[in-house]
Amino acid sequence: MSTVTYAGTPVEVDAEGFLEDPAQWNEQVGEQIAAENGIAELTDRHWMVVNYMRDSYLENGTAPSIRTLGKASGVPIKELYSLFPKGPAKLAAKVAGIPKPRGCI
Amino acid sequence: MSKRILIIGAGTGGTLTANRLRRRYGDRAQITVIDADDRHLYQPGLLFVPFALADPDDIVRSRAKQLRKGINFHIGEVDRVDIEAEEVLLKDGSRFVYDVLVVASGSSLLPEETEGLPEALSQGSAFGFYTLDEAVALREKLKGFDSGHLVMNMVEMPIKCPVAPLEFCFLADWFLHERGVRSEVEITYVTPLDGAFTKPVASRELGDLLKSKDIRLETEFATGQVDGDAGKLISWDEREIPFDLLVSIPVHGGADFVSRSEGLGDELGFVMTDPHTLQSAVAPNIFAIGDATNLPASKAGSATHFEGDTLTANIERFFDGEEPEGTYDGHANCFIETGFHKALLIDFNYEVEPLPGRYPFARVGLPLLRESRLNHMAKLAFQPFYWHALLPGRDVPGIGAQMSMDGKQPTPSNQGESE
Structure with a gap:
């Protein structure tokens, strides 16, 4: 665990850069994490996914899978891959300031 | 009443x-x-x-x-x-x-969740083993499979028995070896995960085991489409993997x-x-x-x-009008068949990933996360146990519902530190 500063806010992150405490997140933090991970600008479509991720995590305590995202976030899977290249569920979780999806055993 | x-x-x-x-x-x-x-x-x-x-x-x-x-x-x-x-x-x-x-x-x-998979399954270019009919059809197919690329693909978590795709690869390696055609067949495990398994210690051990058996591992592959006619898997981010025989574990x-x-x-x-x-x-x-x-x-x-x-x-x-108690800790254990009369055992819960050691006791127990003949024997012995003790709901001495750290060897990564 280490501390980094995003948009003037110090936050605790794990070895892979996921926030340890979702309460330390704000939108500017999300924007900066996105920029660091190759997403220059967060569009409305990005925010739809990020907000869905956060709400879902705060309500259920787990991050949604890619299939759930595709069904429930309002953004189809194909588009998720263009918005958040490579691993949309993982990358969107990072931007949303929630722990890495565990991909339950 | x-x-x-x-x-x-x-x-x-x-x-x-x-x-x-x-x-x-x-x-x-x-x-x-x-x-x-x-x-x-x-x-x-x-x-x-x-x-x-x-x-x-x-x-x-x-x-x-x-x-x-x-x-x-x-x-x-x-x-x-x-x-x-x-x-x-x-x-x-x-x-x-x-x-x-x-x-x-x-x-x-839910094969229909993946474009082209239902067609590939009905045409006989893709197979499965999660139903009895499919497992029998695959047995017939494997009898005559002497060369080419065998691809095992888990489309997405969660699936029943997350170690099954690995076991399938290990047993396929053994089966093809026994039939003398192993050198003619390439085996690849294609997974959406970033390693052989979900948790780091087991993922490393199992990844090494795949390598030692010359089974290729293709990670972070999110299957978007199966093209049965052309014989290829296509990911959402447009990577392609050709196959001669696809064994698919569909979305659940x-x-x-x-x-x-x-x-x-x-x-x-x-x-x-x-x-x-x-x-x-x-x-x-x-x-x-x-x-x-x-x-x-x-x-x-x-x-x-x-x-x-x-x-x-x-x-x-x-x-009785009382509040429920939260006593389930996510405990599970699984034998992992690795072929050649051997198996591995893992034991874990929500918090503790599969670790090396012995189960259920440190001194007398089956080796954890290590191949052994004993584990394979125990896996075989499990079927009568299933019908005669597990289903009837009998308690088994020494096998607790909650996971125990007794016999486990914690590793640095399990204690929250990176290597």
């Missing part, structure tokens, strides 16, 4: 729950179990069918015969649960009223009736369930067990078995 307990599903979870509750309450509870047929499949046996190591007839028994005397067994298809009215409606129009409902309806396979979801029952399930039809008490989120008198739940635990018989303790205790507490 006698308590009306209704259980949907007479698989591992439904059967052991019914038997435990019957033993607890006798005639003071009226227990009814509903399932669509009378065929109880020993699902761990499916893995062995494609390699002719298990006979299909040996892994199916009557569901009714696994239930204790005094439990009603009803064959029928559930249409939906009316949560307000506390009754279950069947497709034939009949209704079952309950005081407590247990959803134990397992998971269903819950039973259909869960989605038709307002508020019961999540987007995939898994029952929204408290991970520690097994009570559903939708109503205090609805509980769920095993593969039917959305628990972040293994979808495996061992997890279901350990959940049984918590479930029956909490149903009892519900009838």
Whole structure:
């Protein structure tokens, strides 16, 4: 665990850069994490996914899978891959300031 | 008044729950179990069918015969649960009223969630082994498979028995080796995960084992499409993997009736369930067990078995007017067949990943996370144990429902530090 500063806010992150405490997140933090991970600008479509991720995590305590995202976030899977290249569920979780999806055993 | 307990599903979870509750309450509870047929499949046996190591007839028994005397067994298809009215409606129009409902309806396979997969399966360019018919068809196909690229693809988590795709690769390696054609066949395991397994220590061990058996590992591959005619897998981000024989483990979801029952399930039809008490989120008198739940635990018989303790205790507490206790810790263990008469064993829970050591005791136990003949023998011995101890709901000395650290060797990564 280490501390980094995003948009003037110090936050605790794990070895892979996921926030340890979702309460330390704000939108500017999300924007900066996105920029660091190759997403220059967060569009409305990005925010739809990020907000869905956060709400879902705060309500259920787990991050949604890619299939759930595709069904429930309002953004189809194909588009998720263009918005958040490579691993949309993982990358969107990072931007949303929630722990890495565990991909339950 | 006698308590009306209704259980949907007479698989591992439904059967052991019914038997435990019957033993607890006798005639003071009226227990009814509903399932669509009378065929109880020993699902761990499916893995062995494609390699002719298990006979299909040996892994199916009557569901009714696994239930204790005094439990009603009803064959029928559930249409939906009316949560307000506390009754279950069947497709034939009949209704079952309950005081407590247990959803134990397992998971269903959803190949239609992947473009082209249903066509590839029906054309015979893709195969599966998660149903008995598919496992038998794959056995016939493998008899004549002498060269080419064998691809094992798990489309997405969660799946039943997350180690099954690895075991399939290990057994395929052994099978092809025995037939003298291993050098003519390339085997690749294609997974959406970032390693051979979900958790770091086991992922590394199993990754090394794949390498030592010359099985290629293709990670972070999110299957978007199967092109059966051209023989290739295509990912959402447009990577392609050609195959001559595809063995696919499709997306899983819950039973259909869960989605038709307002508020019961999540987007995939898994029952929204408290991970520690097994009570559903939708109503205090609805509980769920095993593969039917959305628990972040293994979808495996061992997890279901350990959940049984918590479930029956909490149903009892519900009838006594008490709050449920959150005693389930995500405990599961699995044998991983590695071929050549050997197997590995892993034991873990929500918090503790699979670690090396011994199980269940440090001094006398099966080796954890290490190949051994003893583990393979134990896996074979498990089938009679399943029918005669696990389903009847008997307690087994030394095998606790909660995971124990006794015998485990914690590693640095398990203590939250990176290497």
